[in-house]
Amino acid sequence: MGRGRHRPRRQDDGRGVRNPAQALVLDFGGVISKTLFETHDLTEQALGLAPCTLKWLGPFAPDSDPLWASMQRGEISERDYWLMRSREVGRMLGEDWPDMETFVKRARGADPATVIRPEADHVIRIVGDAGFRLAILSNELDLFYGVDFRSRLPVLARFDAIVDATHTNILKPDPRAYHGVLDALALAAEDCVFVDDQRRNIAGAAACNMRTVLFDVRNPRASYSEALRHFGLEYD
Secondary structure, rough: OOOOOHOOEEEEOOOOOOOOEEEEOOOOOOOOOOOOOOOOHHHHHHHOOOOOOOOOEEEEEEHHHHHHHHHOOOOHHHHHHHHHHHHHHHOOOEEEEEEHHHHHHHHOOOHHHHHOOHHHHHHHHHHHHHHOOOEEEEOOOHHHHHOHHOOOOOOOOOOOOOEHHHHHOOOOHHHHHHHHHHHHHHHOOOEEEEEOOOHHHHHHHHHHOOOEOOOOOOHHHHHHHHHHHHHOHHHH
């Protein structure tokens, strides 16, 4: 996709002309990759479970997932949620799964590229080809997916920076997490658009003066289209 086709335009946000952003900063799980809620059928096939065994649906049916609601209220962390789900699925197989990485590797290990959102791949190419910067800010990329996961995903080679709390031990929405990716990019907060599917992480980024897009996992294209507008680009 040529650079000329996606030449950025200056934008007017209602308060005067606004310069395009310079970097797109993405969460990984849910934003770049499909959620585990969306791939229950693949998980069941990979693990040899009967169809419709996995019934928890998180943001797709929050009223039917009390554990997800507890996480949204801040009573447990996202890591806690997925550790409990991992142990639950492990018990279905008569196994003891001590961490989320075991769940992800067993469910998605054969071909991790199949769970990358096509919308994410498309937008990453649009932004990169237009000459803008790309970064990932994740709380648990290597923790959940394993350290060898990155080498099996060619799309990750397009990113200028990957900041992962697996190694920094600084979780969003701690302000230091956002400043860490800003330092890695050597850009000001207002020059960066941060996209995440968790409202509290969006609030943390906004408090650091980053531009933000709350990602709707039920409508990825709309969320990515909103992010592209900050660069004067269009989803086509």
